[in-house]
Amino acid sequence: MSIFTQLISELFNILATFVMVLPYLIGYVLLIMLTLGIWRIVRRFMTPKQDFGALKTVTFGDESAVTSNSAASVISIVLIFVLWGSFTGSRWLPSVLHMPGAFQGEAGFSYTIELPDGSTQDATVDVVVFGAGENSPKLSVDEGAQSAKNDGVVIQAYRNKLLKWDANDEFSRKDGAKIIAINGQSIAPGGEAFVSNLRVAVTPKGTLNIEPNKGVQMEPIWLPAPEAVKDRLVEIATAGFKNFMLVEHLGYSLFRVIVGFFFGALVGIPLGYAMGLSDWFRGWFDPIVEFMRPVPPLALIPLVIIWAGIGEVGKIILLFLAALWIMAIAARAGVSGVRISKVHAAYSLGASKWQIMRYVIVPNSLPEIFTGARVAMGVCWGTVVAAELVAAEKGAGMMIMVASKFQQTDVVILGIILIGAIGFAIDMLMRWAEKIMVPWKGRG
Amino acid sequence: MTTDHGLNINNLSMRFDLPNGGSVQALKNVNLHLKSGELMSVLGPSGCGKTTLLNIIAGFLAPTEGEIQLNGSTVTGPSAERGMVFQQGALFEWMSVRENVGFGPKMKGTPKGEIRETVDHLLDTVGLGDFKEKAVYELSGGMQQRVALARCLANDPDVILMDEPLGALDALTREKMQSLVLKLWKETGKTIILITHSVEEALLLGERLLVMAPRPGRIHREYRLPFADLGVDQDLREVKKHPDYAEKREEILSMIWDMEEEIMGRMEAQS
Ligand SMILES: Nc1ncnc2c1ncn2[C@@H]1O[C@H](COP(=O)(O)OP(=O)(O)O)[C@@H](O)[C@H]1O
Ligand SMILES: [Mg+2]
Numbered sequence: 001m002s003i004f005t006q007l008i009s010e011l012f013n014i015l016a017t018f019v020m021v022l023p024y025l026i027g028y029v030l031l032i033m034l035t036l037g038i039w040r041i042v043r044r045f046m047t048p049k050q051d052f053g054a055l056k057t058v059t060f061g062d063e064s065a066v067t068s069n070s071a072a073s074v075i076s077i078v079l080i081f082v083l084w085g086s087f088t089g090s091r092w093l094p095s096v097l098h099m100p101g102a103f104q105g106e107a108g109f110s111y112t113i114e115l116p117d118g119s120t121q122d123a124t125v126d127v128v129v130f131g132a133g134e135n136s137p138k139l140s141v142d143e144g145a146q147s148a149k150n151d152g153v154v155i156q157a158y159r160n161k162l163l164k165w166d167a168n169d170e171f172s173r174k175d176g177a178k179i180i181a182i183n184g185q186s187i188a189p190g191g192e193a194f195v196s197n198l199r200v201a202v203t204p205k206g207t208l209n210i211e212p213n214k215g216v217q218m219e220p221i222w223l224p225a226p227e228a229v230k231d232r233l234v235e236i237a238t239a240g241f242k243n244f245m246l247v248e249h250l251g252y253s254l255f256r257v258i259v260g261f262f263f264g265a266l267v268g269i270p271l272g273y274a275m276g277l278s279d280w281f282r283g284w285f286d287p288i289v290e291f292m293r294p295v296p297p298l299a300l301i302p303l304v305i306i307w308a309g310i311g312e313v314g315k316i317i318l319l320f321l322a323a324l325w326i327m328a329i330a331a332r333a334g335v336s337g338v339r340i341s342k343v344h345a346a347y348s349l350g351a352s353k354w355q356i357m358r359y360v361i362v363p364n365s366l367p368e369i370f371t372g373a374r375v376a377m378g379v380c381w382g383t384v385v386a387a388e389l390v391a392a393e394k395g396a397g398m399m400i401m402v403a404s405k406f407q408q409t410d411v412v413i414l415g416i417i418l419i420g421a422i423g424f425a426i427d428m429l430m431r432w433a434e435k436i437m438v439p440w441k442g443r444g
Numbered sequence: 445m446t447t448d449h450g451l452n453i454n455n456l457s458m459r460f461d462l463p464n465g466g467s468v469q470a471l472k473n474v475n476l477h478l479k480s481g482e483l484m485s486v487l488g489p490s491g492c493g494k495t496t497l498l499n500i501i502a503g504f505l506a507p508t509e510g511e512i513q514l515n516g517s518t519v520t521g522p523s524a525e526r527g528m529v530f531q532q533g534a535l536f537e538w539m540s541v542r543e544n545v546g547f548g549p550k551m552k553g554t555p556k557g558e559i560r561e562t563v564d565h566l567l568d569t570v571g572l573g574d575f576k577e578k579a580v581y582e583l584s585g586g587m588q589q590r591v592a593l594a595r596c597l598a599n600d601p602d603v604i605l606m607d608e609p610l611g612a613l614d615a616l617t618r619e620k621m622q623s624l625v626l627k628l629w630k631e632t633g634k635t636i637i638l639i640t641h642s643v644e645e646a647l648l649l650g651e652r653l654l655v656m657a658p659r660p661g662r663i664h665r666e667y668r669l670p671f672a673d674l675g676v677d678q679d680l681r682e683v684k685k686h687p688d689y690a691e692k693r694e695e696i697l698s699m700i701w702d703m704e705e706e707i708m709g710r711m712e713a714q715s
Contacts, residue, residue: 341534348502349548349599350524359547363538440537443581 035075081226087218088225102157103197103213104129109183111165111208113148116176123148125163127198129155129212132220143168148177153210158219160211162203173206224410229417232410241411242402244394250418253388253396256312257380257426260319264376268324269369272331277361282332289325297322297383301390310391315384322383323376330372334365367434367441374430381423396422449515451478451501451603451635456510458496458661470496472660474510478652480602481633483672485640485650487696489703493661494639498605501637502528514602524548527601529592529609535580541567541591542576548599566594569631570624586617590624597632606638610645622648623680630676643696647671647689648680655696657703659710665699667692 059065085093089101107127114120123146128139141152147170155161171177180186182193182200192201201209220228236246274281275289300318308314338361346360388397396419403411434441453476460468470493478484486494499505501512503522512519514526527548528534535544543550545566546559554562567576570590580588589609596604609625610618622645629636640646646653651672657664669692675683683689 339533341530342536344499344502344504344522345528345530345534345595346536346547346551347504347522348524348526348528348601348605349551349595351547351551355551359551360536363536366538438538440579440581443537 031079035072035079039071039075084223084226087216088220088223088228089217090225091227092225099217100215101217102129102215102219104131104157105197107195107197107212109195109198109200111179112181112184113165113169113171113177114180115171120180121146121148123165123169124150125165125208125210126150126152127155127210127212128153129157129197131157147171155210155212157212158214160209163208163210165208178206179208221407221409224413228410229414232408232414236411236414241399242394249394249399250396250422252392252394253381253384254422256315256319256384256395257377260316260384261323261373261376261380263316263320264323264380265327265373267320268327269331271324272328272333273335273361273365275328275332276335276365285328289328292321293325293329297379298386301387305391310393315387315392318387319380319383322379326372326376326379327369330368330375331365333372334368335361337368338364367438370430370434370438370441374427374434377426377430378423381419381426385419450480450482451476452513453477453497453501454510454513456497456500456507456512458493458500458505459508469660471500471507472662474661474663476654476663478603478635478637480515480635482651483629483636483638483649484652484654485638485646486654486656487640487643487646487700488654488656488661488664489658489700489707491661491707492656492658492703494656495607496661497656498528498607498637498639501603502526502605524552524599525602527596527599527604529589529596529604529606531608532585532588532612535588535591535595537579537581539580540576541572541578541580541583544580544591545594545598547595552599562598563594566598569628570594584617586613586621589613589621593624593628597628597634601634603635603637606636608639608641611641618645619680623675625649626672626675629672643693643700644684646696647692648675648683653696655699658707664703667696 056062056065082093082097084090086097087099089095089098105128107129108125109127110122110124112120112122123144126139126141128137130137136154136156139152139154141150143149148165149168149170151163151165151168153161153163165179166172166177169177178189179202180188182202183195185193187193187202189202189204189206192199194200197213199211199213201211203209224232233246240246241249271281271285275285276282297318300321304314304318304321308317342360342364343356346356351359384395385397388395389401392398396415400412400415400419403409403415453474456471456474457469458471460470462468474497486497488494496505500507501519503519503526506520519526536547539547542563545563549559549562564576567573570593572587572590572594575583575587580591583591592609606625610621613621625636625638626649628634638646638649640649647669648671650667650669653667653669654663655665655667656662671683671686671689674686
């Protein structure tokens with residue numbers, strides 16, 4: 001029962017988050033509709049494009065009438081970068097497009113203290129806010145002649161600072177002095193006041209908590225500007241990351257995938273053929289394959305580390321296992337999927353068993369094997385990154401894992417982009433190979 | 445009635461055991477003799493064992509009783525002397541038209557030059573002279589069946605077995621292909637057994653026409669017809685104007701119709 005209530009409360013948390021995000025989602029959809037409207041208006045002024053699609057009156061429900069609109073794709077990608085740049089104050093964007101950023105520069109306020117005898121005194125606080133990554137500037141304060149001395153504080157953007165305003169005063173909080181107003185607005189312990197670019201709160205203990213205005217931009221540690229990611233790419237590409245060059249990190253990941261996939265296919269395809277051609281092999285391996293197939297390769301990582309350590313062999317065993325079952329099942333399907341009339345035709349044309357294997361069964365299974373290979377490559381790529389997240393000295397996954405420990409968000413984002421780009425390139429390559437090698441696919 | 449020449453089907457029976465313990469008598473006591481060079485069409489309602497008969501002759505199935513003899517020797521399995529043309533989808537998509545047609549000779553180890561000559565000649569004969577290097581999936585259904593015919597002929601088999609070879613084609617293409625089958629029959633002198641669902645096709649493409657009946661599958665009636673010989677050098681539409689044609693067509697149509705009615709009646713009685 002308690003797990004049930006726990007899950008229910010988790011569900012409420014998730015729902016609350018979802019409700020919080022919902023307005024943004026709706027806003028995004030409205031933006032999409034807005035660009036669509038603009039696009040329609042723009043197109044009306046251009047020369048009308050003549051194609052058969054334009055003559056169709058029934059387009060809803062006709063999936064052949066829906067092709068990807070490349071203008072929408074371009075706008076969508078550009079928008080992602082604009083939003084990214086806008087919320088990070090990117091140099092690549094004109095500053096009118098920037099969201100209000102965190103306050104930097106000089107600010108200040110005055111506070112009023114009340115002494116136990118009821119008398120009040122005023123003093124000022126000078127505040128200097130400097131950007132992250134800059135050196136903290138020196139601030140000299142004219143403390144003034146009154147007994148409540150003026151204070152000064154230097155704060156990094158996005159941070160806050162507690163100010164013990166009485167540290168330099170002749171009366172301290174122990175003497176019963178307390179702040180009763182900020183810039184003339186009265187305030188009590190636990191309260192807060194907003195002065196230009198600052199939020200000033202009085203803690204229950206009576207000190208001041210000064211927090212410069214954060215704006216709505218993202219702090220670089222959460223999301224660096226696109227140019228920071230690009231700069232980091234240049235830096236890592238030329239100087240390397242954690243003792244290894246970028247090409248080494250990516251090269252090792254690719255090497256593992258290719259070698260693991262190669263051996264997986266080398267064993268898996270003959271295994272699949274044996275299962276497709278012999279009931280004994282089918283019976284022998286069916287339980288093993290059917291059990292291993294739904295086990296995510298990631299779940300094998302701990303065992304593989306125990307058995308083979310974190311070196312190359314362990315990773316390649318893991319990727320081998322990831323590819324093996326997929327390739328075996330693809331080859332099995334390729335063999336069992338052969339149309340019996342093709343085999344019959346070959347027999348009555350005088351082919352021997354061996355010739356039927358070579359000229360009919362193997363080529364007939366190639367489309368299935370290529371489909372399997374595409375899936376296997378995708379799974380291997382995902383698995384290698386995950387394995388490197390867990391334990392590796394080099395590799396794309398190791399790069400982002402280590403970077404996250406050092407809060408190098410730019411490296412993390414760069415790594416994610418590179419991993420995505422390579423995964424995409426692998427899939428494109430497999431599609432291309434498929435087109436060249438099995439042009440008859442789906443046309444039998 | 446056994447002779448050493450031609451195709452002998454002796455007392456053939458075929459029973460399929462079903463997984464549920466029952467069995468289907470697909471063929472019962474089929475006796476048939478085809479002389480070398482005869483063209484026979486086979487008609488009958490669905491499930492009367494036509495395909496089963498052809499598969500046994502081809503050697504893909506072993507009969508539960510009886511045997512097949514071709515030119516005196518018993519059939520024990522598939523072989524190049526009994527060629528097969530299927531309805532569709534039996535071509536090898538991974539091979540060009542030329543490679544498909546040359547497949548049989550290649551399996552036998554015929555020299556390349558010789559294969560080339562045979563293939564060129566056959567493809568010209570079936571009217572695909574301009575499509576030799578094309579991929580089969582680029583061809584229309586009718587053209588693909590031309591390739592299938594040429595591929596079968598390239599092996600120079602004694603008997604050609606066709607299981608509804610023109611069933612998937614449109615009416616116009618079908619008519620052209622029917623003429624082609626007659627032309628090839630006359631030119632090559634092969635023994636041909638052709639299964640069809642179309643009474644017209646059976647009339648036009650059979651010196652002999654076999655009507656089979658279901659449950660158990662058996663020979664119901666046999667005709668000897670003049671139309672195939674006429675069709676060899678006449679337009680098939682002219683042949684259809686022959687005084688006997690319409691009469692035979694009506695007779696066989698109502699025969700098949702009655703059988704189908706009976707099957708329906710039995711199915712209703714069962715349920
Ligand atoms: N492999 C098989 N197993 C069980 N029954 C079969 C099998 N092949 C054919 N049959 C049965 O034998 C009968 C004849 O089938 P078939 O020769 O395909 O008929 P046709 O070609 O005349 O339509 C049908 O009732 C069919 O269900
Ligand atoms: Mg059939």
